[in-house]
Amino acid sequence: MQTVNVLGSKYKLVESNSGKDVILERADGYCDNTTKTLVIKNLLPEPNSLGNLSEYKKRVVRHEIIHAFLFESGLAGESWADNEEIVDWIAYQFPKLLQAFQSANAL
């Protein structure tokens, strides 16, 4: 089983589907900070699915990891850290931020 180190806490990274996990009926992934588990929906191509599911899945994994980092930082509940828009923004833009930091020798 794959794990991700989140500020010293070990989070399991698992794939599942809506048949096994009812939460995945309404989400493509979630971070369960009570069990330290990042659950990602096993997305299969369908007629109306996105064209690049592997890229989308990576974005979902980044999104859930960011939730875990925010939780482990004490930033959960009633704060900007619960705002899905900012979590999504970081998840979407992080590869470009990393590239910019690297090109500026800022790491």
Ligand SMILES: [Zn+2]
């Ligand atoms: Zn989220």
